[in-house]
Amino acid sequence: MYVIIETGGKQYRVKEGDVVNVEKLDVAVGQVLDLNQVLLVEKDGNVTVGAPVVDGVTVVAKVLEQGKGDKVIAFRYKPKKHVRVKKGHRQPYTKLSIETINA
Numbered sequence: 001m002y003v004i005i006e007t008g009g010k011q012y013r014v015k016e017g018d019v020v021n022v023e024k025l026d027v028a029v030g031q032v033l034d035l036n037q038v039l040l041v042e043k044d045g046n047v048t049v050g051a052p053v054v055d056g057v058t059v060v061a062k063v064l065e066q067g068k069g070d071k072v073i074a075f076r077y078k079p080k081k082h083v084r085v086k087k088g089h090r091q092p093y094t095k096l097s098i099e100t101i102n103a
Contacts, residue, residue, distance in 0.1 A: 004040040014098045024092040027063050035059040058102045065095040
């Protein structure tokens with residue numbers, strides 16, 4: 001059984017026991033979270049697609065960590081003009097452990 005959830009404007013395919021990194025959520029480490037934006041449910045070969053969400057299905061997840069991803073370097077330059085701009089960015093994330101799927 002797996003579901004497709006939406007959080008942070010992105011979609012994730014998860015099942016029980018998975019650990020996923022999602023866009024940063026404003027929750028404390030160790031807190032249990034209910035995700036109710038379930039777009040699709042697959043159970044025993046039967047697929048249920050929501051319009052836009054599937055009613056009555058929630059995903060219970062536990063927050064494992066708040067962190068930052070690897071640094072991404074954005075470098076631009078203009079040749080022969082001595083223009084060099086180097087910027088770095090680390091995207092914050094929340095690591096979730098999928099505990100149960102209530103379907």
